[in-house]
Amino acid sequence: MGSIGGARAMTVQELAGAIGKPDVPVQYVVREHNDQQLEAAVTAPIPVIDFSRLFEQDGGEAVKLRSGLDSWGLILVSNHGVDAAVMHGMRAVSREFFRQPLEEKQRYTNLIDVEQFQFEGYGNDHVRSPDQILDWTDRIYLKVEPEDERSIALWPAHPETFRDALHEFTTKCGGVKDGLLRAMAKLLELDDDDYFVDQLGDRASTHARCSYYPECPRPELVFGLKPHCDGTVVTVLMVDDTVGGLQVLRDGVWWDVPVVPHTLLVIIGDQTQIMSNGIFKSPVHRVLTNAKKERISVALDYSVDPEREIEPSAQLVNEERPALYRKVKVKDYTAALYDHFSKGEMVINKIHT
Ligand SMILES: O=C(O)CCC(=O)C(=O)O
Numbered sequence: 001m002g003s004i005g006g007a008r009a010m011t012v013q014e015l016a017g018a019i020g021k022p023d024v025p026v027q028y029v030v031r032e033h034n035d036q037q038l039e040a041a042v043t044a045p046i047p048v049i050d051f052s053r054l055f056e057q058d059g060g061e062a063v064k065l066r067s068g069l070d071s072w073g074l075i076l077v078s079n080h081g082v083d084a085a086v087m088h089g090m091r092a093v094s095r096e097f098f099r100q101p102l103e104e105k106q107r108y109t110n111l112i113d114v115e116q117f118q119f120e121g122y123g124n125d126h127v128r129s130p131d132q133i134l135d136w137t138d139r140i141y142l143k144v145e146p147e148d149e150r151s152i153a154l155w156p157a158h159p160e161t162f163r164d165a166l167h168e169f170t171t172k173c174g175g176v177k178d179g180l181l182r183a184m185a186k187l188l189e190l191d192d193d194d195y196f197v198d199q200l201g202d203r204a205s206t207h208a209r210c211s212y213y214p215e216c217p218r219p220e221l222v223f224g225l226k227p228h229c230d231g232t233v234v235t236v237l238m239v240d241d242t243v244g245g246l247q248v249l250r251d252g253v254w255w256d257v258p259v260v261p262h263t264l265l266v267i268i269g270d271q272t273q274i275m276s277n278g279i280f281k282s283p284v285h286r287v288l289t290n291a292k293k294e295r296i297s298v299a300l301d302y303s304v305d306p307e308r309e310i311e312p313s314a315q316l317v318n319e320e321r322p323a324l325y326r327k328v329k330v331k332d333y334t335a336a337l338y339d340h341f342s343k344g345e346m347v348i349n350k351i352h353t
């Protein structure tokens with residue numbers, strides 16, 4: 001919903017609802033759509049990790065975790081301790097938020113004075129150039145942690161339970177994130193199981209992203225979300241419980257990520273790729289659009305304190321495996337990532353040693 005030079009651009013939701021469903025505007029059309037393998041993807045056999053058994057002595061779930069991360073860079077997690085009611089509540093308030101009239105949603109706009117972009121709020125990507133390809137999605141993006149940095153004025157007051165639902169969902173998902181990061185440090189045989197958790201720092205940032213992908217009249221021409229890697233430590237994602245669309249790239253082939261009820265999807269982000277010296281890799285993924293059904297997802301982006309620097313763990317660097325990445329300040333990395341994303345590029349390659 002960004003704009004360049006003046007009038008407010010329409011939201012994707014407005015475009016989808018336009019009478020007669022015209023063709024999608026040209027800014028949304030992906031140019032090289034021929035090689036995108038938009039049909040006939042096979043469902044990826046992504047392992048489902050039983051979180052409640054992750055630390056059992058037999059190590060069975062940890063082995064599965066390792067294999068899932070090595071093969072896909074993402075895993076599904078069951079028995080994660082986030083109650084069905086909490087997940088349902090979060091999905092419901094996201095859905096209700098987007099169902100409201102535009103004027104209500106605009107109260108939380110991410111555009112100041114129509115043009116100036118801020119990351120938090122309701123809207124879409126920062127439009128940096130007139131030839132940027134836009135994604136078929138509207139979203140609300142909010143900083144949730146550190147708690148004293150919440151911009152509560154941008155947290156929807158309607159539906160009335162939105163704020164509580166988001167607070168509760170984030171609090172519960174934090175336990176899943178910490179448990180997985182500990183299991184991952186164990187898999188790498190780091191001296192300290194809390195290595196990744198400690199790297200996050202006391203001022204680690206967590207952002208929530210509720211994305212709404214309306215039906216799209218031309219799904220073969222448009223991405224819900226263009227291919228990208230997450231710039232996080234990990235992303236905890238609650239996908240739509242009925243509508244698929246998320247795909248992951250492996251060896252040049254796109255695979256459908258399955259919808260498995262009651263699970264959470266955990267995606268490795270670039271910050272973990274850097275800290276693990278490339279042992280855990282952040283997967284390239286994208287979202288396809290759909291002509292018949294709208295889709296909702298809620299993502300929690302877990303990131304190291306933006307003021308801190310990250311680099312490969314000294315324990316994972318040796319003569320055979322020199323440091324693959326140089327030290328970077330997290331906020332500089334994130335800024336570069338957004339810049340590259342708008343051009344459809346990945347940033348991790350730019351900090352190779
Ligand atoms: O909507 C989805 O399923 C995926 C969203 C995603 O990849 C992201 O927000 O980074």
Ligand SMILES: [Fe+2]
Nearest residue numbers: 228229230285
């Ligand atoms: Fe993503």
